[in-house]
Structure formats: C-alpha cells, structure tokens
Amino acid sequence: MGLIVAIDMDAGFCRRVRAALEGIADARVEELRTLADVSALIELREPDILLIGPSIEAVQALDLCESVARTHPSVTVVLVSADASTDMLRRAMRLGVRDVIPVDKPWAEVSETLIAALAEVVDRTQHPELDGSGKPSTTSRVVTVFSTKGGVGKSIIACNVATALAQAGANVILVDLDLQFGDTGIMLDLKPDRTIFDAVQNYDRLDADMLRGYLVPHKSGLQVLLAPIHPEDADAITVGRIGAILGMLRELADFVVIDTAAAFDEVVLAAIDASDTVYAVATMDVASIKNTRVSLQKLGQLGYDDGCTRLVLNRADSKVWLDAAEVERSISAELVGKVPSDRLVPRSVNRGVPVVIDSPRSAVAKSLVELAERIRTSESEVTGSVT
C-alpha cells in the first residue's frame, strides 16, 4: 500500500489527486492544506510520496523539498508548479525531486507520474539497495572526475587513479559515464562484452549481485562498468536509472570512480549527485582555468556544496606559464594533484595499458599514484574506515 500526502491550499487539487488514483487499490491519499504541519505529518505518517501542489510558492516548495531530502530521504517528492524554468528544474533535481510537472500540463500527467512513482515504491521494497538517496550508509566513497572541456585528461586520470587504488589493495569500480564516446575500455584494453547498457536493459530485475556480473575485470583487480558500444544506446540510459545503478555500485566497492563526458548535462549532474567528492580537471591554460571556474561556480549556483570539489591540474609543467597557487585561488578549490605532460601517456593509451602500470617509475605515473593516494587518504579521513 502506498501513502501519498498531497499538500495544497486548494481543496480542489487534493480532490483531483484522490479522483485520479481512485481505481488504484494500493494507493491512499492524505491531504494537507498548509505548510505548518507538514514536518510533523511526515514524521508521523512516513508517506511514500509527497505531492506538492501549485498553490505552494516555488521558494517554499523548494525549502520543503530540501528539508524532506535531509530528514526523510526515502520519501519521493513530486512537484506541480507554476514555475517550470530550467533553473527551477535543476534546483528541484538537485534536491532529489522525482518530477516537476508544469501546472498547465494536462492533469493526466500528474496521475501518470504518481502511478509510476508508486510502482517505484514497490520496486524499492523489492530492491532495498535502491533507497533513492543514492548514498546508502556504507563507508565506500564515490568520486567523479569532472570537466566540461574535452581532452583535458579526465579519462586518463580516472583510469590511472582507479588502477592505482586497485593496485594499493582497494576494491575499486570504474564507471564510464561518457555514454556516447566512452573510451576507458580502450585505455584499459577491455573487451566490451558487457556494458552499462545491459544493466539498464535488465533494470527491472537488477540487484547488486546481477550488476556485479556486468562489470568487466581488469588485470589490476579494478572492475569496470563500461560505456555502451553503440553511441545511440546512450539514449536508453535514463538519469533515474543511472542514480540507482550508482547507488548499487557503492554497495559493491570501497571506491567508485566515475569518468564523465565533457558536458554539463543531466548525466554528469547525476554522477555528481551520487558522489562524495568531485575532482575537477583543468589544464594549464587560461581557457581551461576559466572554464573550470565557471562550471564550478555553476555547480555552486545549483546548490552543490563547493566543499566537495577539488582541483587536479593536468599537463601542469606546460610551457605556458601559470602560477599554480594563482590558479587555485582563481578556481577556489583545493589543488590536490599536478600531473605532468609526458609522451608516455599517449603511448600508454595506444598500448591499452595505464601509465601507472606501463611506466611505473616515470614522473607522470608517480604523480598519478600520488593523486590516488591523496584521494584514498582524504576520502578515508571523512569516513574513517576506507582501506
């Protein structure tokens, strides 16, 4: 039985919700007319779904979403709002809101969304590891390697850091979320027999054990969830499913390292949402530094805590002179790694062997191992127990 709490000043809204769900034996609707009692009611009744109606002002609705996300992360929140601007959508998504339905959309959309959300509640009871928050209470850590610019070295850094962590004895999963053009398979010379696309296709039956079967092992001990083979398959991979899969992967490893596309899209935001720390990669040129500063500022505007972002400089010894301290100040994120430029890197890509294995004594490999070590220790400081 699913319990929906609908909150709106207008009794007509709540009546329509009841009417829309009339035929669904498994749903019960309770209504609230003011925000005053909402926290107490949620505490008391622990609803599955909170439906916020259009008469609640956007600012108040978002405040409510924020407090529900904090205190009752398992509650699914659906918003019907007069404000369906991109900014509103992003803010709502950041707070884990399942859907924002513009008030002028046909009413059928509200009932369809509620029915789908109720189905997910049933799903969740069957898959308890999908608790919807994306962050179950394990000691494992999820990190995203991020830059909206291509070619700055995200994949090189993600592959090598993940390999170095695995070589240090940690249980590590690398996820290639560059869904269209992911190349971690090439960098690690892995056969894409199984990819994230298979996991998504079998989503209805998916649990952590089954998901483990879609990981491709690398000889370092690292396990990889590869990007789809065909770029067009990326379209089937919805943000909600990515969030759930990342939540399950967290259960399976000490570290989940996510490589991302050069984009600022829903997939990247889902990765960041599921992450404890974001490692932004910049190269030593003014355009890349500016791009990093702007995209981290944008993350801040979307409500992401800038305490979770760190900076990694790649090709840091480039001839273009820039002072690292100045870069750190300009980006206002702590600099945690500097990776020199080295021809060994493209050579390692061509060989399909990460440079930390291919040329372990080189300066570039050492800097990547050092970065992995920095990530391992700083992430375990937070949890106190990651190996």
Ligand SMILES: Nc1ncnc2c1ncn2[C@@H]1O[C@H](COP(=O)(O)OP(=O)(O)O)[C@@H](O)[C@H]1O
């Ligand atoms: N430190 C480095 N030294 C030399 N070449 C590098 C270095 N980092 C990256 N590259 C080169 O740049 C290319 C792009 O890197 P990649 O990690 O694929 O970027 P992104 O994932 O950000 O698009 C790599 O194939 C590699 O040849």
Ligand SMILES: [Mg+2]
């Ligand atoms: Mg890449």
